[in-house]
Amino acid sequence: MTAVLHAGPRATRQKPASVAGATLFMAIFACYFLAPIWWLVVTASKQRSELTSSTNLWFAGPFELLTNIGDVLTYQDGLFLRWMGNSVLYAGVGGVVATLVASMAGYGLAKYAFPGREAVFNVILAGVLVPTTALALPLFLLFAKIDATNSYLSVLLPSCVSPFGVYLARIYAASSVPDELMEAARLDGAGEMRTFFTISIKLMAPALVTIFLFQFVAIWNNFFLPLVMLQDSSLYPVTLGLQTWDSQVSHAPELQLFVIVGALLSVIPLIVAFLCLQRFWRSGLGAGGVK
Amino acid sequence: MAQPTLTNAPPVAPAGSPPAPPRRRTRNWGAIAGFLAPFVVLFAAFYLVPIGYSIVESLRTVTRSGTFGPVREVWGGFTQYATVFSSAQFWASILRVLRFFVISVPLQLGLALVFALLLDSPVLKGKRFFRLAFFVPYAVPGVIAAIMWSFLYAPSLSPFSLLAQNVDLIGPGLVIFSIANIVNWVFTGYNMLIIYSALQAIAPELTEAARMDGAGQWRIAWSIKIPMVFPALILTGVFSIIGTLQLFNEPLVMRLVSSAVSTDYTPNMLVYATVNGGNYNLAAAFSVVLALVTCVLSFTFLKITQRRAEG
Known part of the structure; x- marks a missing residue:
């Protein structure tokens, strides 16, 4: 959008050869990025017997996508649907709680000066660099001590922490919540908490959406934590579930088609969400630089 | 393994509020605690404690008294690290x-x-x-x-x-x-x-x-x-x-x-x-x-x- 702005009328003055070359170059890579997803759609629409006999990037044989989807959803009493539900639960609830908690902390750090503020902030910032894989093993051992592994909470609770969210919320609160407004609310007799929940949180809404999206995706994609925590397949998120099916393909070849259809089903909601909400994640990616 | 990343991010963000008048003391301790506590508790429980626990565990070692004796975890110093480095x-x-x-x-x-x-x-x-x-x-x-x-x-x-x-x-x-x-x-x-x-x-x-x-x-x-x-x-x-x-x-x-x-x-x-x-x-x-x-x-x-x- 902004790109168009400063390209302006000069865009027409570029040499046609450069425009064609650049566009062709990008088109080739667009094929590279989209072809695997296209292959997934095509292959998920095939009959099982066609799976290996016609391997190309176009539909072959009868169009079986809906039948295949029906088969996947009903296989093993609807286990796949349960995995999708679990993923939505982990990512949805984890994302909401993480966003709320992180935005409160970021707001507190931005709008109130107190001794030790920078120290607290720096420790949290260091947390951004800690990969979640490094935490999964000790978390498993700690949860095992209180006999709490293999439960919804064992995956959900660690997902409620987003140090990156605190960072983003702090930057955003600093620039979007005016001190005068807080002062006015104080004069009107509102408590600090009440001011946050009725006024400030609305001003911070774009940042909250961004934090939620990033945390949602991070939890949705997280694989290592559920892998070490969960034994009961009815608690699995869809990533772990599909990986389990994939690992059984050598004994149960009929699962191969289910893995392909399941992969497609698991990917579509996220792609759709990304496309619809792109305004938000773009502003989130840029937030650190612009403000 | 994706980590959210920031653009041009300075390591520490510019402080939020405009510089407070120098003589003003910190007020609102209650509110500050209220805003920070939920995150700090979760961060401590699911980031700091696990990291600390990893370090402690890495300094311990399992011993067994006799072939069939009970297994005990004891202080091992850098035994595990010697194994890692070799x-x-x-x-x-x-x-x-x-x-x-x-x-x-x-x-x-x-x-x-x-x-x-x-x-x-x-x-x-x-x-x-x-x-x-x-x-x-x-x-x-x-x-x-x-x-x-x-x-x-x-x-x-x-x-x-x-x-x-x-x-x-x-x-x-x-x-x-x-x-x-x-x-x-x-x-x-x-x-x-x-x-x-x-x-x-x-x-x-x-x-x-x-x-x-x-x-x-x-x-x-x-x-x-x-x-x-x-x-x-x-x-x-x-x-x-x-x-x-x-x-x-x-x-x-x-x-x-x-x-x-x-x-x-x-x-x-x-x-x-x-x-x-x-x-x-x-x-x-x-x-x-x-x-x-x-x-x-x-x-x-x-x-x-x-x-x-x-x-």
Whole structure:
């Protein structure tokens, strides 16, 4: 959008050869990025017997996508649907709680000066660099001590922490919540908490959406934590579930088609969400630089 | 392994509130505690405590009195670390991911930079489409992407059967490139967007002035845009170092189709195998050393790139 702005009328003055070359170059890579997803759609629409006999990037044989989807959803009493539900639960609830908690902390750090503020902030910032894989093993051992592994909470609770969210919320609160407004609310007799929940949180809404999206995706994609925590397949998120099916393909070849259809089903909601909400994640990616 | 990244982010954000009058004392301690407590409690419980616990566990060792006696965990000092440092498996896995880094990251970030520069230049048509198309793979979880590509690599299923049948994409020689391809497929568009956001933050007057002075698009990209987005590039580089050392999902999935991927292929796979073998203390020590190696490499990278940026 902004790109168009400063390209302006000069865009027409570029040499046609450069425009064609650049566009062709990008088109080739667009094929590279989209072809695997296209292959997934095509292959998920095939009959099982066609799976290996016609391997190309176009539909072959009868169009079986809906039948295949029906088969996947009903296989093993609807286990796949349960995995999708679990993923939505982990990512949805984890994302909401993480966003709320992180935005409160970021707001507190931005709008109130107190001794030790920078120290607290720096420790949290260091947390951004800690990969979640490094935490999964000790978390498993700690949860095992209180006999709490293999439960919804064992995956959900660690997902409620987003140090990156605190960072983003702090930057955003600093620039979007005016001190005068807080002062006015104080004069009107509102408590600090009440001011946050009725006024400030609305001003911070774009940042909250961004934090939620990033945390949602991070939890949705997280694989290592559920892998070490969960034994009961009815608690699995869809990533772990599909990986389990994939690992059984050598004994149960009929699962191969289910893995392909399941992969497609698991990917579509996220792609759709990304496309619809792109305004938000773009502003989130840029937030650190612009403000 | 994706980490949200920030553009041009200074290590510490500029302080939020305008400078308070110097004599004002901290007020609102109650409110400050109320805002910070929920996060601080969760952060302590699920970040600080596990890290501390890892370190403690890594310093302990399991002993058994007699062959059938009860198992006890006792203070072991640096016993586990001695094992880590003499473990050929561990260092081989570190070297393997470093090789992976060299194969994957320069290409990934190089392409991301070129894509971002093209998106930001006036010579490209259909920017909106390309921006989205390149970013779509990021919505695919690493495990799912790996499952998908493992089918594409398989000679029986691949639409590129001529290639897959004649070249052993999952054999010992090429499997590392095949895994790198999966990672690059997922993350190139994401890095492209980070660099693109940084490019968007450059003041238009700057490139405009250069253009008036007669600089072409190449020249503007090389002399103005790339230096301006260097901090964003460094940041993506650091996150790539961390991500590469933590590599786990993709090789785990590839192991199902390729015998060339061993259970100790990457450091994290070795940690996982060690946990499955029941040796938690050694696994904890592996994790701690891996974290230290990550730290050292990230800092070295930062130092080198900073020096280059200054010189």
